[in-house]
Amino acid sequence: MRNYEIRVGNLFLREPYGGKKMIPKNIADEFDQCIKCGLCLATCPVGKELFLEKFTPRGKIQLAKHYAAGDLEISQHYRDIFAKCLLCGACSVTCPSGVELKEVLVGMREEIVKKRGIHPNLESAIKSLFVNHNISDEENNERGDWRDDINELPDHMYERELAEVVYFVGCVSSFFPMVQSIPQNMARILEAADVDFTILSGEEWCCGFPLIGAGAPEKMGELIEHNIEQVKGLGASKMVFSCPSCYRTWKEYYKTDLELFHSTQFIQRLIKDGDVPMGELHQTVTYHDPCDLGRNGGIFDAPREVLRSIPGLTLVELENNRAQSICCGGGGNLEIADPDLSASVARNKIEEIQRTGAKTLVTSCQQCVRTIKGKVRIEKVDLDVLDITDVVVRAMSDA
Amino acid sequence: MIIDSIKDEFRQIVGDEWFLDTPEDLVVYSYDGFLPEFKPSGVIVPGDRDEISKIMGVANREKINIIPRGAGTNICGSSVAREGGIIIAFHRLNKILEIDRESMCAVVQPGVVNADLQKAVAGYGLMYPPDPASMFVSTIGGNVALNAGGPRGVKYGVTRDYLLGLEVVLPSGEVINTGGKALKNASGYDLTRLMCGSEGTLGILTEIIIRLVPLAPARATLQAIYSDLDDAATTVSAIIGSGIVPATLELIDRTVLDVISDYGGARFSKEAEALLLIEVDGEESLVEAQGKRIEEFCKERGAVQVERASTPEEAEKLWQARRTAFGAVASLRPNCIVEDATVPVKMLPAMIRKIVEITKKYDLKIGVLAHAGDGNLHPLIMTDLRDREEMARIDKAMEELYETAIGMGGTLSGEHGIGIAKDRFMGMEFNEASIELMRGIKRVFDPNNILNPGSFL
Known part of the structure; x- marks a missing residue:
């Protein structure tokens, strides 16, 4: 699989494509590799929820390709389609031909901003980012x-x-x-x-x-x-x-x-150096790999090692774990662009968690905690949602 | 082009939300897993059988082509609007209606994903055997329309073998029911099986009754590596000839093994010319005994290395090479054509030798994956569609490949279908009388030729 060096200002090396239009070179490299097999449909949380081909990774790759070839312009419809994506990267690891789908999906969002400006639902958040230097209104x-x-x-x-x-x-x-x-x-x-x-x-x-x-x-x-x-x-x-x-x-x-x-x-x-003594915690937990930590960050073992170092704690894995982990619904600014869709994905995640039988979910990302806990509260699900630091502190207290 | 008043009629049937004709929607329903793309005039996503019946009524009256499409994973171009028309998509008909444990069957809507069904029935200790590579995405409706197979075919057969009955909307809008839950059925023409593999040319499936079998309690997985392709092929014949029916018997040739290594997958010794992946399933004692015998067969016939998995994790590791194969090959060149010629099992070694010869003759890069146990070959032709000169050579190579396969008593397609990929070769396998008979059947079902026209007939 190819890895592109991603840096600001480097993503859009422009080169002619098809003699018609200038398009991002590395994006074109990616979708030329797509063989339209459709295997990415199996792991896309959005595609599974919305069914229609345009919302699937394969559909989006084809739309990127047609834009690049000059067949289609960036329309409002394009924006709606590409906003319905968690940027969770599940498609990229599923693709048998190694297409870096996530790079195309991010690249297309950049093209859409250039042609039609920032997504209206995101405007105020982005504005506040430059006024307050944070994502809140405070x-x-x-x-x-x-x-x-x-x-x-x-x-x-x-x-x-x-x-x-x-x-x-x-x-x-x-x-x-x-x-x-x-x-x-x-x-x-x-x-x-x-x-x-x-x-x-x-x-x-x-x-x-x-x-x-x-x-x-x-x-x-x-x-x-x-x-x-x-x-x-x-x-x-x-x-x-x-x-x-x-x-x-x-x-x-x-x-x-x-x-x-x-x-x-x-x-x-x-913990390994003995600097944090761990007390016993008799509990069965399951662990959700956050997309940005696991699949996109390559960190799978550290959180599991931390959990294993707590005496008495039992870890049961989710059906889809590590690189196959399914997004909580909180990725890709979807929560702002389409809160209902984000909530549907969260509901599916909670169902997967419940199938493990564990009453406690541990994850290691504040956004995953928020998304899952938020949905758990609304639907009154019997599930304790914890960040891994919560668990460590509890174990420390008993040490 | 379809005039606006007709589109409005379709919208009235399914609701505005489910008739799609924006440029973006048309583009994403212009393809399936095969190469050429054709833009439809619209996409309609019905919610039930009655809507489908009304849709067909309008289409038949106006002579508008209707092309059924499941997940669009087929690799023969059987769900694209080759002659224009409207794609009918089954996204909303995705429910498992019933799992009947006592009668060992299930009733499903066409849009149910194969793997979802497998998972659901496994909870009842049952299995739906057909396991095409697309199973995590492809739908049962599509599987029936293409008569999909998979690695388990050697023991368990293909989709056709698990089909008990259907509900079908005809092009006229009339609804028929074929077969039923009974395991035996000797009444009249077998319309159920006629629909299977008909590639959306005869009717629209709206309900499917499928047969289930008990989930095997145990399995053994073995991998054998050979320094001589012929030794691997004779092992295949020996296993099949011994009376053991493996659940899976896969072969990977040198070209593909090299590509897998380069891709960063498993590594194989330099002398490896072929790999066999063998699985037996059933009662534990039987599986144990058969596993041992197969291990002996492999060693006796010159395998340089035989591994037998003792845990599910080890078995998964052995499957790794097979699972990586397609992706590794697909990533090598911009396009990969997956061939599907199938021959009687004993002709397998001769057929593989022929493929090697054709590869050299036409100066191509072709690797071979095979469901060796049932003679189903998947030559993987690595190419670049934009290279016209190479594509012309591939065309000639394929022609020679099919002539050989059919000359051996084989067929153009074991499990992928004909579609627009191989329609021009139908004359090799069928004489004019057979093809005319098929056309006649088509005319009886679809006198206006509105269902997936321009497909294999």
Whole structure:
């Protein structure tokens, strides 16, 4: 399988195609490989929900091809079709001919923005990104509010001038109360292990990830520069992220010499080194691989190792796990573009979880927690939805 | 072109939401898994049989072509609007209506996905054997229309062998029922089986009664590697001749093994010229004994390496090469034509030798995958459609391939169908009287020739 180097400004190397139109070169390389076998239809959560061929990965690839060949223009219909996608990447790993479908789907969103502007449902969110530097409507200096609930908060409030590790909290768990336990847990774990860490607090800006899915990655520059600048001078050698999407965005779009870790990798190391003692937790849980951490980030084992290190805990796998994991419904800005569709995908996910018999779901992404927990609450499902840091903190308490 | 007032009639039948004619919708229903594309004039997605009946009434009156399409995974071009018309899609008819454990059958709508059905019946300790490579996507309606097969065909047969009855909407809009839940049926012409493999040219399937069998409690999986293709082929004959009926007996040739290695899949020793993947299923004691005998057969006939899986995980590992094969081959060149010529089992070695000869003669790159146990070959022709000169050579090579297969008592297609991929070769397998008879059948069902016209007849 081919891997393209993805960097801002590099995705759209333009070369003539079919003598008719200028189109993104690497996108054309991809859909020329599509043999129309349709196997991607088997794993696309959106295609399974909406049936019609245009909503399937194969249909979208063909639409990209016809656009590239100049047969069809980017219409409103095109925008609606390409917005109905979780960018979960399930199609890319299913494709027998190695078509990097996700690259085409992201690339087409960029083309759509160029021709018809940002998706109307995303406009206000994107605007606020540049006013507030986060994805919420709130001011960025409230980014550290999750600390309010911490007992015995140290005087430095985790904002240090020098530190070995920078913990990048991410917008969602900073601003959404449902998942603010994640940074609280992280602080507790890092403190317990005597990790010399700091947060950026109000100087942490959105990593830029939402702009990739919105089709406007060229706007990321300002955010990237700011964050890089903030990290400089802290004397840090490592960064840790509890958000898989921030982690991936830093890995793929930021140029930095710092060693980057997802929280599961970092915690796994701490446990292995004996820095976080684990008490017993007699519970059966199942684990959901977040798309950006697992399939798209390649991190499958770290979260499982963390769970296995907890005595008494039993892990039962989902039918579709690791690279075959099915998206929770929270990817690709779908939640904003088509909330009903996102909710249907979440419902399917919950049904798969229930088939394991486990009453507790563990995942390692604040967005997955939000999406699944939100649906669980609405439908009053008997399921406890936890971030992996919740589980670690519980096990620590019993140690 | 279809005039607006007719489109409105279709819209009234199914509702605005389910008649599609935007440029985007037309483009994505212009293809299936085969190569050429034809843009339809519309796509209609009915919700039940009565809507289909009304749709056919309008289409028949106005002489508008109707092309049934399941998941569009067939690789012979049997669900494209070759002569224009409207695609009828079965996305909404996707329910398993009944699983009847006592009568060992199920009643399903045509849009049910094969793998979903398999999963559902497995919960009852039952199995629906046909397992085409497309099974996670392809629909039972499409499987019936194409008489789909799969690796399990050697022991369990193909779709036709599991078909008990049908509900069919005729081009006139009339509804007929054929067969039923009874396992035996000697009444009248066998219309059920006539519909099977008819590629959407005779009627629209709206309900399908399929036969189920008990799920085998145990299975053994073996992989044998040979340094000589003939040794692999004689092993196949030896196994089949010994009275053992394996559930699966697959062969992969050197060309494909090399491509799999290059693709980053499994690695094979340099001397590997062929690989056999063999599976037996049934009662545990029987499977154990048969597994041992097959292992001996392989060794006696020159296998350089024989592996037998002792856990499901190990079995899955052995399947890896076979599962990666198509993707690996498909990724090598822009296009891959999957051939389907099938010969009597004992002719398999001769046929493989012929393919090797044809490959050299026409200077092509062809790998061979075969459901060896039933003589069903899948030569994989790696090419680039844009290379006209090479395509011309491929055309000649295919002609020679079919002539050979048919000369051996074989057929143009074991399990993929004819469609628009092989219609021009029908004369090789059937004489004029046979083809005229088929055309006559078509005229009786569809006097206005509106159902998938321009397909194989």
